[in-house]
Amino acid sequence: MQNLDSLLEIMALLRHPTKGCPWDLAQTYETIAPHTVEEAYEVANAIEQRDFENLKDELGDLLFQIIFYCQLSNENNGFEFADVVDAICNKMIRRHPNIFHKNDFQDAEETRNDLSWEEIKAQERKDKYRNSTPAREISVLDDIVWSLPSLSVALKLQRRASGIGFDWAEISPVLKKISEELCELEAEINSNxxxxxxxxxMGDLLFACSNLARHLNLNPEMALRKANKKFERRFRKVEKLTNNLRDEAKSNILDEMQTYWEQVKLEEKD
Known part of the structure; x- marks a missing residue:
């Protein structure tokens, strides 16, 4: 059975200056990054499909991306894979003080640290920028990854703001905000x-919908992904039914498709 050392050796050989693969040798951090995003989505897709055999392969592909970055860095006398492992181990220990820093004679509840996960992360951000040059003000919104899908960014912004008290305590004003944004959008559409x-x-409305998902303890990105899959599944059925229509019936295709759409929805509910 192959192990992690084997993968590191394979990666080093693929990047060997004279014996390596031309494609792998041509890659940089920037050219690999889009592949990393794609592999992460393929992992998520395998999980959604409950395809755990494929998940094993997709996780391997994602791991290979990490190894690739480490190889690129190592070639320039930067960090190695062991440094990445060391960094994440230290981070997990630091963010779980109730597990790793407790007295052996006390249980986890007795030694529960007052700092939450988000508070610990906030302190880490402060420590990171405290000695930065030039000096800069520290914000709870620091280190938001803007290359994430926009709904995910919205969720992170709202969670960070909520962490320092900028949030509604109940869901009713959240729903009211969505109604307000919808009315404002309709007014702008009508004014043309x-x-x-x-x-x-439109952006304000989507942002408000993301906030509603957060208050419902839902991930808006995952909710939309599932809605997309549902639409695809239903439309494929409608498409198949529509293809069976006689030519004369296709002149009124929209009405026919809407009828089939409602039919498919009812069939799925049964």
């Missing part, structure tokens, strides 16, 4: 003055 303003109001 500015496409830019319509886009802005």
């Amino acid at each position: 003055v500015s496409e830019e303003k319509i886009e802005e109001e």
Whole structure:
């Protein structure tokens, strides 16, 4: 059975200056990054499909991305894979003080640290930027990864703001906010003055919907992914039914498709 050392050796050989693979030798951090994002989504897709045999392969692909970055760094006298492992081990220990820093004669509840996970992360951000040059103000919104899907960014922004008290305690004002944003969007559409303003109001509505998902303890990105899959599944059925229509019936195709759409929805509920 192969082990992690084997994978490290394979990666080193693929990047060997004279014996390596031309494609692998041509890669940089920037060219590999899109593949990393794709592999992460393929992992998520395998989980959604409950395809655990494929998940094993996809996790391997994602691990290979990590090994690739470590090889690139090592070639320039930077960090190695062992340094990455060391960093994540230290981070997990630091963020779980109730587990790793407790007295052996006390249970976890008695030694529970007052700092939450998010509070520990906030302190880490402060420590990171305290001695930065030039000096900069520290914000709870520091280190948001803007390359994430926009719904995920919205969720992170809202969680960070909530962490220092900028949040509604109940769900009713969250629902009211969505209604307000929908009305504002409708008003801009009806005025037909500015496409830019319509886009802005559309963004506000999506942001408010993300906040509702957070208050319901849902991930808006995952909720939308499931909605996308549901639409695909239903539309494929509608498409198949529509293809069986006689040519004369296709002149009224929208009405027919809407009828089939409702039919498919009812069939799925039965």
